[in-house]
Amino acid sequence: MGSLLIRNARVFAPDPLGVVHLLIGGGRILWIGTDDLALPHVLGTDVIDLEGRRLIPGLIDGHVHVTGGGGEAGFRSRVPPLGISRFTRAGVTTVIGLLGTDDVARGPRDLLASVYGLREEGLSAYAWTGGYHVPPATLTGSVRSDLVFIEALIGVGEIAISDHRSSQPTLDELLRIASDAHVAGLMTGKAGILHLHLGDGVRGLDLVRRALEASELPPRVFHPTHVNRRKALFDEALSLATRGSTIDITAFPVDEGEDAWSAADALLRYLDSGAPANRVTISSDAGGCLPCFDGDGHVTHMDVGDAGALLSTLAELVSRGVPLERALPAFTANPATLLRLPRKGHIAVGVDADLVALDEHGAAHDVIAGGVSHVRGGRIVRSGMFEGLPQG
Numbered sequence: 294m295g296s297l298l299i300r301n302a303r304v305f306a307p308d309p310l311g312v313v314h315l316l317i318g319g320g321r322i323l324w325i326g327t328d329d330l331a332l333p334h335v336l337g338t339d340v341i342d343l344e345g346r347r348l349i350p351g352l353i354d355g356h357v358h359v360t361g362g363g364g365e366a367g368f369r370s371r372v373p374p375l376g377i378s379r380f381t382r383a384g385v386t387t388v389i390g391l392l393g394t395d396d397v398a399r400g401p402r403d404l405l406a407s408v409y410g411l412r413e414e415g416l417s418a419y420a421w422t423g424g425y426h427v428p429p430a431t432l433t434g435s436v437r438s439d440l441v442f443i444e445a446l447i448g449v450g451e452i453a454i455s456d457h458r459s460s461q462p463t464l465d466e467l468l469r470i471a472s473d474a475h476v477a478g479l480m481t482g483k484a485g486i487l488h489l490h491l492g493d494g495v496r497g498l499d500l501v502r503r504a505l506e507a508s509e510l511p512p513r514v515f516h517p518t519h520v521n522r523r524k525a526l527f528d529e530a531l532s533l534a535t536r537g538s539t540i541d542i543t544a545f546p547v548d549e550g551e552d553a554w555s556a557a558d559a560l561l562r563y564l565d566s567g568a569p570a571n572r573v574t575i576s577s578d579a580g581g582c583l584p585c586f587d588g589d590g591h592v593t594h595m596d597v598g599d600a601g602a603l604l605s606t607l608a609e610l611v612s613r614g615v616p617l618e619r620a621l622p623a624f625t626a627n628p629a630t631l632l633r634l635p636r637k638g639h640i641a642v643g644v645d646a647d648l649v650a651l652d653e654h655g656a657a658h659d660v661i662a663g664g665v666s667h668v669r670g671g672r673i674v675r676s677g678m679f680e681g682l683p684q685g
């Protein structure tokens with residue numbers, strides 16, 4: 294891995310730093326400044342001139358079905374695994390993989406193998422242990438020991454509540470899982486949180502509120518996702534955020550007139566609500582299928598979540614007049630803080646060189662993951678073994 298000089302980058306760290314140069318080496322940001330560096334020829338430093346384009350931290354996607362999700366409409370509805378370029382071309386440089394409805398034909402071994410495969414290809418990848426169901430699918434027999442002993446497992450999820458696909462966990466069952474995650478987080482410095490899938494059910498976040506009332510667990514342990522899928526659920530999530538939980542918005546497609554908020558609408562509502570600006574994250578549900586059910590619980594049609602939904606949500610927010618530095622933390626700094634990934638989610642000397650340069654439309658012009666170029670001038674220059682694209 295050689296050194297890389299990025300010139301004339303308009304940096305949003307997420308805070309704006311103006312137009313600067315950055316020196317990258319050993320996978321980290323070594324220097325940020327405005328001086329013209331005279332680098333010795335022998336280093337063979339690669340140079341990218343961004344000509345004033347915006348440079349942001351690589352996005353952190355906290356909810357990705359890296360193995361492929363699905364399976365709700367027969368075995369053929371199991372979504373295939375995602376290649377690395379599906380993330381890098383979308384500006385995503387860190388993913389948290391997970392299992393969903395299908396935590397029986399797929400399991401933690403498959404999940405971890407996918408996570409380690411993505412790491413070999415240059416992405417930063419971690420996973421939630423478990424899946425929709427209770428008791429959670431684990432590798433070592435318990436959530437606590439999975440998190441304590443397996444480096445890539447940083448929390449538990451997506452345990453499903455208020456959904457017909459859920460195990461319908463009781464309060465005590467939920468508390469046990471949350472406390473296992475919390476204690477493992479204390480022991481290891483990992484996130485140690487319970488990432489909760491919220492379904493369409495009218496019970497909404499009731500179980501989480503009861504868990505907070507019935508226990509000493511800090512609100513940060515509960516991280517509900519898909520909270521924008523119903524407008525009333527989103528209002529519940531806003532009040533949970535004021536109590537100290539971080540809520541996760543999903544960037545799924547929303548139809549006109551649907552009882553749901555698009556990710557852009559939800560984030561705007563969040564930021565305008567006065568809830569703490571750092572307690573909101575946005576994830577893509579990439580690789581997950583987005584099934585629609587009829588009243589009997591049968592699938593009527595199916596879509597697949599795409600990591601590209603994050604950058605397009607960010608671009609939509611900016612086109613609607615939201616300053617980039619206001620929208621950006623939900624995709625970068627906020628998940629880094631919640632997930633306890635201190636070298637991710639911001640641009641500073643010493644942090645991992647995960648960087649995305651945006652073109653004038655807000656698409657990824659250049660993507661650097663761990664100091665290595667994956668997208669250059671809008672073109673994929675590095676991809677996965679089976680993607681049939683350049684392999685760098």
Ligand code: ZN
Pocket residue numbers: 393451490491519
């Ligand atoms: Zn889900």
